[in-house]
Amino acid sequence: MKLTTKPLLAAAAAMAVAWLGAGALADESVMVKVSLKDHHFVPAEPTAPANKPITIEVTNQDSTPSEFESKTLRVEKVVAGGGKITIQVRALPPGRYRFFDDYHEDTTEGFLIVQ
Amino acid sequence: MLGALIIVFREVIEAGLIVGIVMAVTKGMAGTRVVVALGILAGLIGAALVAAFAGALSQAFAGIGQEVFNASILIVAVLMLTWHNIWMASHGRELAGEVKKVGQEVRSGARPIYALGVVCAVAVMREGSEVALFLYGLVASSGTTGWDLLLGSAIGLALGVAVTAVTYLGMLTIPPRYLFGVTTTLITLLASGLAGQAVVFLQQAGVITAFAETAWDTSAILSDTSLFGRVLHTLVGYADQPSVLQVIVYFATLTGILSLSKIVATADKRSRAAAARA
Numbered sequence: 342m343k344l345t346t347k348p349l350l351a352a353a354a355a356m357a358v359a360w361l362g363a364g365a366l367a368d369e370s371v372m373v374k375v376s377l378k379d380h381h382f383v384p385a386e387p388t389a390p391a392n393k394p395i396t397i398e399v400t401n402q403d404s405t406p407s408e409f410e411s412k413t414l415r416v417e418k419v420v421a422g423g424g425k426i427t428i429q430v431r432a433l434p435p436g437r438y439r440f441f442d443d444y445h446e447d448t449t450e451g452f453l454i455v456q
Numbered sequence: 457m458l459g460a461l462i463i464v465f466r467e468v469i470e471a472g473l474i475v476g477i478v479m480a481v482t483k484g485m486a487g488t489r490v491v492v493a494l495g496i497l498a499g500l501i502g503a504a505l506v507a508a509f510a511g512a513l514s515q516a517f518a519g520i521g522q523e524v525f526n527a528s529i530l531i532v533a534v535l536m537l538t539w540h541n542i543w544m545a546s547h548g549r550e551l552a553g554e555v556k557k558v559g560q561e562v563r564s565g566a567r568p569i570y571a572l573g574v575v576c577a578v579a580v581m582r583e584g585s586e587v588a589l590f591l592y593g594l595v596a597s598s599g600t601t602g603w604d605l606l607l608g609s610a611i612g613l614a615l616g617v618a619v620t621a622v623t624y625l626g627m628l629t630i631p632p633r634y635l636f637g638v639t640t641t642l643i644t645l646l647a648s649g650l651a652g653q654a655v656v657f658l659q660q661a662g663v664i665t666a667f668a669e670t671a672w673d674t675s676a677i678l679s680d681t682s683l684f685g686r687v688l689h690t691l692v693g694y695a696d697q698p699s700v701l702q703v704i705v706y707f708a709t710l711t712g713i714l715s716l717s718k719i720v721a722t723a724d725k726r727s728r729a730a731a732a733r734a
């Protein structure tokens with residue numbers, strides 16, 4: 342059973358590294374704020390400058406949880422009811438990037454306009 | 457109802473496939489069923505806890521708790537799968553003929569089926585927590601359609617369990633002499649895909665910023681949100697818009713597991729040859 346501790350130690354180390362690395366980047370990025378209200382994004386089409394890292398802040402004003410997701414931005418993150426999350430997105434070329442609530446994809450979507 | 461069914465079903469597919477594979481890989485080994493069942497149970501409890509504390513988890517580690525948690529449990533799963541394959545590389549020969557002996561080794565805890573139990577738990581916990589949150593949202597905001605949606609969710613869940621059964625039974629149709637090769641390959645690809653997913657979480661958290669560009673976009677040809685795309689996503693780690701680093705880590709994990717297995721197998725062969733001479 343000697344081997345069993347190794348993967349766990351490695352995982353703990355990975356966690357520690359991940360934690361230490363956090364917060365290093367928030368300074369240079371552009372902040373974009375979006376709210377969820379009655380299962381709609383407000384604003385539905387936020388804008389951001391091209392070629393700069395973006396921090397997206399999602400505030401959920403509904404009482405039920407949502408999952409903020411985007412294929413093109415490559416993010417998926419749960420936002421608890423009444424909760425707030427932030428997500429880091431790489432610098433992007435100009436374009437329209439669709440995002441949605443994974444739990445209500447048919448009704449709850451928006452676009453990040455990068456220009 | 458159909459919407460709820462589809463959402464729950466597609467969340468359960470990944471866990472369903474993984475549990476099915478683990479059951480097939482460990483079939484006939486002593487204690488397997490208990491380990492898999494315990495893994496699923498632990499996963500369900502974990503899922504409920506993750507869902508219940510989703511808000512608190514988000515706030516942990518300066519707001520990147522979700523990502524750190526997801527990446528960490530994915531890395532644990534990758535290590536467990538790697539360990540399993542390496543163990544198999546040194547003991548695989550015994551499996552071919554001496555099932556009885558292997559059964560004994562399992563009883564003494566030599567074969568890492570516990571590692572695969574952990575993999576089941578991780579898979580169930582990840583998908584289960586999303587289903588739990590979705591269901592909670594349904595119940596909390598339920599009007600007249602609440603029961604209808606819950607029924608849809610129940611059917612979605614049942615279909616997910618069916619995926620497990622189909623995967624398991626499908627793998628049992630593979631002739632025994634090929635089964636070892638097939639499962640080793642599957643687990644290697646599965647582990648590489650999970651390592652790639654862990655990278656995406658760390659990139660989303662901003663922990664890693666290098667190589668974040670999109671490597672390719674094949675979403676028009678095969679979307680990884682389609683049913684077939686999702687199955688491929690789990691089995692071989694297919695992604696339609698992966699980051700460059702995701703691709704690098706995928707192949708690094710693949711190469712790492714293959715070379716470690718090779719090294720271990722060679723060393724095992726040598727020690728056996730030495731033992732035979734003595």
